[in-house]
Amino acid sequence: MSMAIIGQQLVNGLTLGGMYALIALGYTLVYGILLMINFAHSEMFMSGAFIGLGVLTVLGKNKFLTGSGLGVFMLLLITFLVAMVGVGILGVLTERFAYRPLRHAPRLAPLISAIGVSLFLQQAVLLWIAAKPLPFPNYLPVLKFNLGPVTINTLQIFIIGISLVLLGVLDTFVSRTRMGKAMRATSQDRDAAGLMGIDINRVISTTFFIGPALGAVAGICSGMYYGSIVFNMGFIPGIKSFTAAVIGGIGNLRGAMLGGFALGMIESLAAGFVSSGYKDVIAFAILILVLIFRPGGLLGESVIEKV
Amino acid sequence: MAKMEVATKVGATRITPARWALYATLTLAAVGLPIMFQALNNVFMVHIFGLMGIYVMLALGLNIVVGYAGLLDLGYIAFYAMGAYSGVILGSVGMQIAGKGFGPWAYWALLPVAAVVAAGTGIALGTPVLRLKGDYLAIVTLGFGEIVRIIATNWSQLTNGPAGLPRAAQFVPSPAGQQWASDHLSRGNFQFSADLWWYYVIGALCLVTVFFVRRLDNSRLGRAWVAMREDMVAAASVGINITTTKLWAFSLGALWGGIGGITYGYWVGFISPESFNFFESVLIVCMVVLGGMGSIPGAALGAVIIAGLPEIIRGLAQSRALSGVLTVDQAAAIGNYRYLIFGLLMVVMMAVRPQGILPSSRRARELHPEDEAILEEESAEITSASM
Numbered sequence: 001m002s003m004a005i006i007g008q009q010l011v012n013g014l015t016l017g018g019m020y021a022l023i024a025l026g027y028t029l030v031y032g033i034l035l036m037i038n039f040a041h042s043e044m045f046m047s048g049a050f051i052g053l054g055v056l057t058v059l060g061k062n063k064f065l066t067g068s069g070l071g072v073f074m075l076l077l078i079t080f081l082v083a084m085v086g087v088g089i090l091g092v093l094t095e096r097f098a099y100r101p102l103r104h105a106p107r108l109a110p111l112i113s114a115i116g117v118s119l120f121l122q123q124a125v126l127l128w129i130a131a132k133p134l135p136f137p138n139y140l141p142v143l144k145f146n147l148g149p150v151t152i153n154t155l156q157i158f159i160i161g162i163s164l165v166l167l168g169v170l171d172t173f174v175s176r177t178r179m180g181k182a183m184r185a186t187s188q189d190r191d192a193a194g195l196m197g198i199d200i201n202r203v204i205s206t207t208f209f210i211g212p213a214l215g216a217v218a219g220i221c222s223g224m225y226y227g228s229i230v231f232n233m234g235f236i237p238g239i240k241s242f243t244a245a246v247i248g249g250i251g252n253l254r255g256a257m258l259g260g261f262a263l264g265m266i267e268s269l270a271a272g273f274v275s276s277g278y279k280d281v282i283a284f285a286i287l288i289l290v291l292i293f294r295p296g297g298l299l300g301e302s303v304i305e306k307v
Numbered sequence: 308m309a310k311m312e313v314a315t316k317v318g319a320t321r322i323t324p325a326r327w328a329l330y331a332t333l334t335l336a337a338v339g340l341p342i343m344f345q346a347l348n349n350v351f352m353v354h355i356f357g358l359m360g361i362y363v364m365l366a367l368g369l370n371i372v373v374g375y376a377g378l379l380d381l382g383y384i385a386f387y388a389m390g391a392y393s394g395v396i397l398g399s400v401g402m403q404i405a406g407k408g409f410g411p412w413a414y415w416a417l418l419p420v421a422a423v424v425a426a427g428t429g430i431a432l433g434t435p436v437l438r439l440k441g442d443y444l445a446i447v448t449l450g451f452g453e454i455v456r457i458i459a460t461n462w463s464q465l466t467n468g469p470a471g472l473p474r475a476a477q478f479v480p481s482p483a484g485q486q487w488a489s490d491h492l493s494r495g496n497f498q499f500s501a502d503l504w505w506y507y508v509i510g511a512l513c514l515v516t517v518f519f520v521r522r523l524d525n526s527r528l529g530r531a532w533v534a535m536r537e538d539m540v541a542a543a544s545v546g547i548n549i550t551t552t553k554l555w556a557f558s559l560g561a562l563w564g565g566i567g568g569i570t571y572g573y574w575v576g577f578i579s580p581e582s583f584n585f586f587e588s589v590l591i592v593c594m595v596v597l598g599g600m601g602s603i604p605g606a607a608l609g610a611v612i613i614a615g616l617p618e619i620i621r622g623l624a625q626s627r628a629l630s631g632v633l634t635v636d637q638a639a640a641i642g643n644y645r646y647l648i649f650g651l652l653m654v655v656m657m658a659v660r661p662q663g664i665l666p667s668s669r670r671a672r673e674l675h676p677e678d679e680a681i682l683e684e685e686s687a688e689i690t691s692a693s694m
Contacts, residue, residue: 037442101658106673108379109657111442112596115381115589116653123647235585239453242446277461284450291443292435 004149009268015156015225017264018163022218023241024248024256025170026211032187032251033207036107039114040094041215042238043121044087048216049136049229050125051083056137072139083220084213091212092205100201125231133230136223159221166214167257174253179206187251236280240267243287249297258299341506346497351625353502355618357574360509361567362614366594366606367516368563373592374601374670375529376556377536379445381588382432382452386561388459388583389428390421390568395472395479395578396465397421402480410480414573418566425565426558433557437550440539452588459580471579472572479576505574512570513607516563520603528555537673590614593649597656599663601670608665617645 023045030038056079059065065075098117102110143154174180185193186203194200222237223229244263248255263283271279290297344352365387372380397420398413409416436447459466467474485504492499523529531552534542543549572578590613598609624638633641656663662671 037446098654098658105657105661107442108373108377109661111379111445112592113654113657115592116650116657119589119593119650120647120654121650123644123650127643127647239446239450243450246443246446275461278457281454281457284454287450288435288447291439291447295439295443 005272006269007148007150009272010265011150011152011156013265013268014261015159015264016268017244017261018160019218019221019225019237019260020241020244020264021167021257021260022163022214022221023237024244024260025167025253026215027242028245028248028250028253028256029183029207029211031245032253033183033190033204034099034103034110036099036110037114037242038099038208038211039111040098040117040121041211042234042241043118044091044212044215044234045219045222045237046125046229046231046234047090047121048083048087048212048219049223049233050129050219051086051216052079052220052223053134053136053229055079055082056139060137060139066139072141075139080217080220083216087216087219088209088213091208095204095208100204122231122234129231131231133228136227136229138224138227140224155225159225162217162221166217170210170214171253173210179203183207239287240280240283243283243290246287246297247290249299252297252299255297255299259297337510341503345500345503348496349622350500350502352619352622353500353506355615355622357502357506357509358618359611359615360506360513361571362591362594362610363513363607364509364516364563364567364570365591366598366610367513367520367603368560368567369591370560370595370601370603370606371520371523371532371563372556372560373595374599374606374667375524375532375536376553376560377532378553378556379442379592380448380557380560381445381585381592382448382450382455383560383564383591384583384585384588385432385452385455386425386428386564387568387571387587388455388580389561390425390565391572391578391583392459392466392472392568393417393424393565394421394569395572398479398573399473399477411483411486413480414482414569418569421569422562422565425568426562428565429557429559429561430554432561433554437553449585449588452583452585456580456583456585459583466580469580471577471581473577479573481576482573501574505570509570509574512566516566517603517607523559524603528552532556533669590649593653595663596653597649597663599666599670602663602665602667605663605665605667609663613649617642 023041026041026044027038030036030041056075059075059078062071062075065071094117098113099110102113138155140155140158144151145153174183182193182198182203183206185196185198186200190200193203218237219229219234222233240263241260244259245256246259247262248257248259250256263286266286267279267283270282274282341353341356344350344356365383368386369380369383372378372383394414394417397417398410401409401413401416432448432451436444439447460469462468466472473479481501485501488499488504489501531542531547534545534547535549535552539549542552571582591610594609594613595606596609597612598607599605620633621638621642624633624635660666
């Protein structure tokens, strides 16, 4: 294995990692506040891709939007915004109807409910939209740049760029704004935050809007990168992004970003070194190893259980 | 007098005439319906009954892990896969070593082996993940289930990859007893088919499972599971060894997965990694949840509803038993929408009736911590019963 191939795999890994990081943020945000794994989050990623495809199909007929540079920019902007808002609303509705009634139930209950939501959304897309993979158009001109022996194309730059920008925006939002402060307070102690006058339900709804919206961006990126989308496309990236969140320390935003990029690169290198058939096994094995040996993750703090 | 003694021994539920009637009807239906369908030459329905039996076994096995011990296992299908693959692979190895004569005995000889392989896998999975709880455990078991499936897909020398087993020019031998039944029990037009034979084998295995699980529920280990599920710290502090208790749950649950797996493999005569995907694990969880976590009749009912009901509706529509009520197309539509409905059902059940259709009374109270009314009712019952 030469350095060139390693470099190339790292570029691919960064692209993959950007998408994982975006999805991982959804898991980690929800876990930080509700202490539950939003199992339906992988379906938010999938829904984002399908909404994006819908918008692109409608607007793709417009000559101006597909023809010029400014047009493509506007086309992608509209697509991403519509998908983010649509999936964000879907996330809020999911929380409202599937998780909120179970807030005081044993922890098994919301998890099972989330699995139900996941199954429902997958089947809804399968039955009402398409059972077979649908082609996903890419209007971005794909130009290749050679950096020494390593090739990177505009699509990869776009995906890495958009994920970094969104990660920065989210980080600023959580650490600088009033709502972000409320979110941090809620994740520290929900009851105490409520007593301080924070509207807990609004914080939780906001969380369930932001997380799925970021997942939707990853979904569209994935569609553009791989060129096709299908109803069960969320499952594997979902689990891997959860792994990324765990690697970084679940509940920790910067950890999830770091974990996403780390996992993307590890996986790409493993696919190059070992075999691509087993690349999913490597991600799962990392998940299990991290959970066993460092359950707090790389940036997470260890939590002492109180009786 | 004798009757009284029985009632006090069983304690919880008195066996009323209505209950006797229910049991008798269920037994009659379980024994008789497949014969009836076979007599009508509807082999499809006989096959569905066998499949329901397999799922009853799996649901009862998973119920040990999810219902009794309270550990959500999202990779249960891996044990089923381990049972199926170990059974079929060892069977063909056995035939190469001991000759064709081993064929008919392969299933019977390997049944305990597959069970032990699955239980061993359960321990192998359980040991490293013992420290994990709740949702983390669920995700790790999910990852484990996927690892087993991916290995089964990629390790072609052993498993023949996605093409499945048996390989070309090989076969899964039919076990001793099946040919005999087909020769001796067929009458005229009535053919004692392989599906019917397997249905009764599976039914017998289900009865063994129920007996075993019931005994477990009333054992020291069963009480330890309940204690651990309700409060792990409290359980540990009264001297329950959490490590071994969890391992027992994993291995004893996995055992039935293994038995179900080898039975399925030898019955259908073909296995491929596609049969062991995550979706199947979710379906079995759904059965346990729908029927009632921790309840034996509940888990069995859940399995019958989820594995059987859509197929039965479709089968009956095709055999024109439902003509005038449902057309074949409508029945097929019900079949297509079933998973959508199951997903919705899981959400609704958790919100409205988390204890399931036929709940275990203890689990029901746990899942409704705020419902003081049930508690009072129960204590009133206990006082009136003791008077």
